[in-house]
Amino acid sequence: MTKQRIGNIGVLNLTKVDEKTISGIESIENVGCIIYSRETAHLQAALKVQNVGASIEINGDYQTMTGETVLSRGYFQSLTSPVQMLAVGSVVLDEDIEEADLEGKVDGLFVVGVLYTPAHLQGIIQSKVKHMTGMFDTYQGEKPRLINGKLELTNAYLDSIQTSVKLTVNGKLTLEKDLSMEAFKQKIEHLTVNGILYYHESQESVVFSVPNTISGNSVKIPEGFSLLTSAQSYSARTLRRLNGAKLMTTHPIYFEKDVTREMLERAIDRIQTTSIVVVDENLEDLLYEKTNLEAEILSYEGQYVLIEDEETWVTEEYAAYEKPVTLIVAGKLHFGEDLSADELNIIIKNIDLLGTIVAATPEIKGTVKSLLRLNDGSVENPDQPADDEYDVANYGELSL
Structure with missing residues (x-):
């Protein structure tokens, strides 16, 4: 009998589990807490358990x-x-x-x-x-505010606080550039961030003068920089909105083919990024001058094609693209059996892999691997399970 691998569970209830069920479990990982009873306590010794927040004995209903x-x-x-x-x-x-x-x-x-x-x-x-x-x-006073996900702390949000509160953000907290730091000191009694905190350089002294608990990363946005909170694609038309901009981001930036050297020179002063910047090869040298050393600059010659969701390619799919193609896979791309590995070699110059490529044949898989320029993802077979890590996963509460 194949044993089960269990993972990504909020609450795993073992209060009524028996030895037969335990014997069918290979491993348990990434669980918020495991609940067991006095009668099932001895069975835990037979489990291979990793990354569990807590293990609690509860007897009776709860x-x-x-x-x-x-x-x-x-x-x-x-x-x-x-x-x-x-x-x-x-x-x-x-x-x-x-x-x-x-x-x-x-x-x-x-x-x-x-x-x-x-x-x-x-x-x-x-x-x-x-x-x-x-x-x-x-x-005392207003009850604490708990945010799960992301929050941009604005002056309007501070105005909604009547006295002062303890603020907890589990996720991402961004401080508005024009945030009143005087109001921040008055309204935030204690700041807890479990995740990432973005603040502007001019706000630093006040932010950390407030009692705080930062579990994760705190990122300072340098003076004069604007924070991009999502991936951005700039064409000749949209680039006109920028004039000597200083951009900071953890998301990809794409520059379209119609962007000229003069446009880029005028629109962008600096880019501070930990992600990728995609640009025509004729502008690659200019981007190196304008970005930090950690930036991953990916250039393209003919056309770049971005895969963000899940797509399947057949021969007709790529035949119409301007060649050579630089393929950027941030989602999941399936290459079907009808594709020719030789044609892929001719049409695609580079593959920058951030997500997953599923190759139908060993020949296509080999070709894909030979074209990889950036490999921060995976190349898989079509029969590989969607979740090959766990057999049972992603439950808020699971009883065995």
Whole structure:
């Protein structure tokens, strides 16, 4: 019997698992937390487990809360019997909850993440916590704001804060260039960023004078630079909007064939990037002068073709392109069996691989590999599984 590989699970419930099921599991990886009972505790020793946030014993029934959860006074008043609560993510208790609302309602709190409680509930909440992996904190006034994903901190956002708050961003936080730093100091009581923080050079002293916890990267945008938050393609028409621009980005920049040396010289002063810059080969030397040393400049002679999503190419697909073709694969490209490896060699000059190419035959696969100029992706066979790492993956909660 083939054993299962399990990964990318928020909560893995092993409270009712048996030895037969355990024997069918090869490995478990990337799990927020594993829940087991007193009866199944001994079975964990038989598991090959890696990258698990927490392993928690819970006996009896429990309620699961994942992501960002706000618990109100009405929620506790609606409970008719004590409950055990498992929270994976962020939990905030409303400021109007009283100690009496919790009496006889909470049998235990198991937290993997962050738990915020009003200061007047600190004692009773601590007495209910049976497991804590992460952070426990109190607040007064406005309840903390928790953002999962990305946030651009603007003056309008600061205006929406009545007093001051603890702000947590799990993802990407960008500070608006014209952000009032005086308002920032007044409104942000504590800043937590789990991910990446982008701030402008003039904001640096104020940003780090506020109590903060930065788990990840903080990136300073140099004075005079503009941050590009997505991939950009510039043609002769769209380049006219720029005049001596200084650009900073982690995303690709593409310059179309109709961009001339004079246009590029006038429009772009500097580019600070950790991604790729695609440009006609006649302008390659100019781009080297205008970009940082870490930039990956990819030049093309005839035409470049960008694959961002998932496409399948047949002979007719590439026959009409201006030759030679520089192929940039950021998504997934399938080369079918009807394609000629010899024709690919004639038509395609370079392949810059950032995603995946699926080659139908060994001949096509060999040709693709010989044309690779940049290889930050993979070349696969058509029978290769879409997810060859795990058999069971990407569940918020999974019970075995």
